[in-house]
Amino acid sequence: MAKKSRNRPEEPLPLYDGKVVGPREPCPCGSGKRYKVCHGVPGATTFVKRPFAGLPQECDLVAMRELVPSATAPLTIKGHEDRTVLLASLLPLAAPAMARDSGQVWAGLQVQHSFGDPSREVAAALLLALQAEESGIVGMLEAPGPGPRLQDIVVNETIDVTVHDGFEFWIGDVEDRTGLEDALQQANEAATPTARLTGVEAAYWTNVGSKEHLRWVMPEPEDELLTALARLHVTRADVIVPGARFVGMFRALGLLAPVWDLPVGTGAEALEEPAAAFKVALDAALADGSDLTPEERSARAGLANRQVTIR
Structure with a gap:
């Protein structure tokens, strides 16, 4: 042989x-x-590079999963249009889903498991919670297997994201709040102040204490976006506000999220007009089909080396 x-x-x-x-x-x-x-292990759950593609507000869903500490968005689920369903960035104990005493059903995006397709995992947890006969947490200790994804069951044409100062929404439907205050206070203290800009999609200001950041999840293909950002970087058109500095990008769930360091005290409101102006400049750079100059090629290579992948 x-x-x-x-x-x-x-x-x-x-x-x-x-x-x-x-x-x-x-x-x-x-x-x-x-x-x-x-x-790549035989039998492993298939990895989906861009799991929320095709859903309304894909970029905001990525931000809720990867960047935003406390946010919620109501969903309407096919076949369960009469139920109140809430998608949250984070639930108590990082639960995948909860059937609440109030009859509401919640699902969480920031969870402890990772089986390769967050869309399938959230859909599976939601459907289990909707079918639950009693209130409680829906866990997920193993991959859910074949089944519908969020794209198959969500009927919303738009998804309205609300960013919260803390996690008070955890007890918003609870009448007896005895014994919950300490856990809520601890969770609130761990949440960094965050706000969603209103004039552009999926751009979030955050204050981490020693610094402020603008983190902006963008839907454009990576190569095209890098090229456009390089054109703006060379002309310093990527300086959102005076004193701000474009520091790099996260790669999260198949999308890029450029990040700026901001002067302390900037706040979210001061970013609204500059961010809208930057979006206009970015769209123009994306439409520019000319060859890159040597300076732009160098800038693009530098930007490509400043990417960090978020799982």
Whole structure:
């Protein structure tokens, strides 16, 4: 019997979104592991690079999952139009979903598990909570398996995101709040002040104490967005407000989220007009089909090296 060649190249393995990745390449989920021992393991849950694509306010959903400490958005679920359903950035105990005593059903985006497709996981938790006969937490200790995703069950044409100062919404439908104050205070103290800008989509100001930031999740394809940002960087048109500094980007759930450091004391309101003006300049740069100058190519390479992946 002939021996198998040890030098035979391994075949790339397909991903859910139609792209391929080699077994020895880093897993696209951001775990730091090689693909063959992460989402490339036979039987592993398929990794979806852009899980919220096709949903209204995809960029805001990414922000709620990755960047915003406390936010909610009401959902209307197919077949359950009469139920009050709330999607939250974070629920108590980082629960995937909850069937509430009030009859409401909540789902959380920031959870402790990660099986490769947040859209499928949130949908599965929501449906379990909607079918629950008693109130309580819906857990998820293993991948949910085949089934509908949020894109299949959400009927909203728009999703209205509300950013909260803390987590008081956790007890908004609770009549007896005895014994809940301490846990709520602890959660509130851990939440950094955050506000969503109203004039542009999915741009969030936050105050982390020693600094303020603007973090803006953008829907454009990565290559096109990097090129446009490089054009603006060379002309310093990426300075949102005086004293601000464009510091790089997060890569989160298939989208880029540029980040600016802001002077302390800037606040969210002062960003509204500058952010709207920047969006106009960015759209013009995205429409510019001319070749990059040497300075712009250098800036683009520098921006590409300043990306951090959020799982």
